[in-house]
Amino acid sequence: MIVLSVESSCDETSVSIQRDGKVILSNVVLSQIDVHKQYGGVVPEIASREHIKGITMVFEEALEQAQIPKDDIDLVAVTKGPGLIGSLLVGVNAAKAFAFANQIPLVGVHHIAGHIYSNAIERDLAFPLICLVVSGGHTELILMEEHYDFQKLGETMDDAVGEAYDKVARTVGLGYPGGPIVDQLAIEGQPTYPMPDISMGDTFDFSFSGIKSHVINLVHNIHQRNEEVHVSNLCASFQEAVTDVLVDKSKRAIEQYDAKMFIIAGGVAANKGLRKKIDEQITDVEVVVPQFKYCTDNAAMIGIAGYYQYKKIQKTDDMTLNGASRLRLE
Ligand code: KG4
Ligand code: ZN
Numbered sequence: 001m002i003v004l005s006v007e008s009s010c011d012e013t014s015v016s017i018q019r020d021g022k023v024i025l026s027n028v029v030l031s032q033i034d035v036h037k038q039y040g041g042v043v044p045e046i047a048s049r050e051h052i053k054g055i056t057m058v059f060e061e062a063l064e065q066a067q068i069p070k071d072d073i074d075l076v077a078v079t080k081g082p083g084l085i086g087s088l089l090v091g092v093n094a095a096k097a098f099a100f101a102n103q104i105p106l107v108g109v110h111h112i113a114g115h116i117y118s119n120a121i122e123r124d125l126a127f128p129l130i131c132l133v134v135s136g137g138h139t140e141l142i143l144m145e146e147h148y149d150f151q152k153l154g155e156t157m158d159d160a161v162g163e164a165y166d167k168v169a170r171t172v173g174l175g176y177p178g179g180p181i182v183d184q185l186a187i188e189g190q191p192t193y194p195m196p197d198i199s200m201g202d203t204f205d206f207s208f209s210g211i212k213s214h215v216i217n218l219v220h221n222i223h224q225r226n227e228e229v230h231v232s233n234l235c236a237s238f239q240e241a242v243t244d245v246l247v248d249k250s251k252r253a254i255e256q257y258d259a260k261m262f263i264i265a266g267g268v269a270a271n272k273g274l275r276k277k278i279d280e281q282i283t284d285v286e287v288v289v290p291q292f293k294y295c296t297d298n299a300a301m302i303g304i305a306g307y308y309q310y311k312k313i314q315k316t317d318d319m320t321l322n323g324a325s326r327l328r329l330e
Contacts, residue, residue, distance in 0.1 A: 002068060003075045004098070005303030006059075008091030009083025009111050010136070011035075011042045013054040015062035016299035017073070021307035022122055026065035027293075027300040030054045033177065040176050041166070048086030055094045062299075070102050077306025080108030080317075081324035082137065088323030096319055105316040109306045111297075112138055112329050113150070115265035117305035118294040126261040126286060130253045132246060134274070135266030136162035136177075141204045141253050142329075148312040150329050153253055154204025161242060162268045164208040168215050168238050172231050183271050186239035189232030193218065195241035204249055211241060239273045247277045254285055263288045270295040 001021070007014040016027040032050045036042045063070070078095035081088055092108070099106040116131050125147070133140040139156040159167075162179055169178020174185075196214050200207055215238055222229050254262055262285050268274065270292050278287060294301055310316070 001074045001307065002072050003077055003303040003307050004062070004073045004104075005077040005109075005299045005306055006091045006095045007079045007111075007114065007297055007299040007302045008051045008055070008087050008094075009079045009081070010087060010297055011047050011050075012297040013051050013058050013091075014297065014299035015058045016303050017062055017066035017068055018300060018303045018307070021120065021304050021311075024121060024300050025068060026062045027298055028058050028062045028065065029298050030058050037176055040170060042084070044084045044086055047084055048090060051087055051090035055090055059094065059098065073102065073104055075306060075310055076104050076106045077109050077303050077310075078106070078321075079111050079114060079302050080321060081111065081327035083111055083323070083325065085323055085325040088325070092321060092323045096321060100319060105310075106318075106321060107306050107310050107315075108317045108321045109302050109309060110327055110329050111302075112140070112265070113148070113305040113309065114301040116142065116144075116150075116263070117308060118265060118290040118298075118301035119263040119288045120304050120308070121290070121294055121300060123288060125263070125288075128257055128259050129261040129263060130250060130257060130259045132250045132262075132264045133266050134161045134246065134264065134268035134271075136160060136166070138266060139206050139208070141249060143253070143257050143259075147308050152329070154206065154249070156206040156208060157200075158207055158209035159212055161206070161208055161246070162266070164212045164242070165268065167212050168235070171216050171219050172229060172234060174231075179268060180270065182235045182239065183273060185232040185235040186273055187236075189230070189234070189236035191237040191240040192230070192233045193237035195237055198241060198245050199248070204253060206245065206249070208242070211238065239271075243271070243274045243277045246274060247281050250278075251282060254282065259285055261286045261288060265290065267296045
């Protein structure tokens with residue numbers, strides 16, 4: 001089965017083609033990071049316009065690289081939400097037009113299902129599994145007892161972890177997106193700054209707004225005293241506290257649900273500190289982490305999720321499919 005997939009929920013325009021929900025034949029990602037950098041974050045209106053400029057070219061490039069005639073494509077999958085509505089609509093409409101013109105069935109896919117299924121690229125998932133979803137918009141612990149069955153055990157009560165990373169980076173003037181820069185500096189520093197307790201007790205829920213505000217206040221206080229912030233130590237302290245809570249709760253969920261596999265998903269899954277801690281501390285189940293190139297937004301993961309969704313639910317979408325900025329994962 002050949003799937004063509006489209007992702008445009010935020011600031012990456014991406015089209016991919018895969019075979020049998022495993023093999024990636026092409027995965028073209030056009031990033032807008034350079035466009036948004038000067039504003040310190042994604043500007044939704046500009047993002048939509050950039051998607052419109054790039055989408056046709058990205059489609060053509062993905063078809064060219066995969067060397068697949070359009071007639072061989074069995075399914076079109078597209079991110080229907082959640083995300084920036086203007087951005088989503090460009091991908092959804094491009095996918096609908098392609099599916100309609102070539103008479104191919106269409107499925108709308110949840111963006112987070114895509115991140116989760118980035119772990120199924122060239123690998124089999126084993127159930128029950130626990131997935132830690134850590135992205136710019138989401139922080140969730142999910143239990144999967146079978147394919148395409150998502151039970152949310154807990155989630156963030158306020159900021160997503162990627163959002164907190166980006167805010168910390170901005171506070172110390174590190175640019176956008178800050179996550180990878182904080183990660184790099186954290187490796188060079190020592191966790192010398194005290195951080196607040198962010199454990200939220202015995203629940204599987206998270207909260208990152210407190211530690212974010214703590215870092216902002218700390219930096220302001222240091223500046224008021226005319227002292228210098230030791231940036232790499234600050235990054236190390238923040239990263240240590242955040243990765244501790246992510247790994248602790250994951251370990252507890254693995255134990256409580258007798259998981260066979262643990263996977264991570266989303267942009268922050270690229271975090272080296274998090275990967276190291278998982279490697280050291282989660283040793284009694286099979287651990288799968290996505291390849292770096294499939295951690296941040298890309299269409300390949302949407303196609304793999306679309307493949308399993310179609311196999312499990314057997315339901316396709318029609319030409320009334322629409323984007324949704326907010327959408328539950330079910
Ligand atoms: O999943 P993603 O590409 O987009 C969303 O769906 O949100 O995640 C983007 C987020 C950004 O907040 C970015 O700073 C963060 O992932 N990120 C990282 C790292 N690489 C990307 N955060 C921490 N460490 C990293 N290495
Ligand atoms: Zn994402």
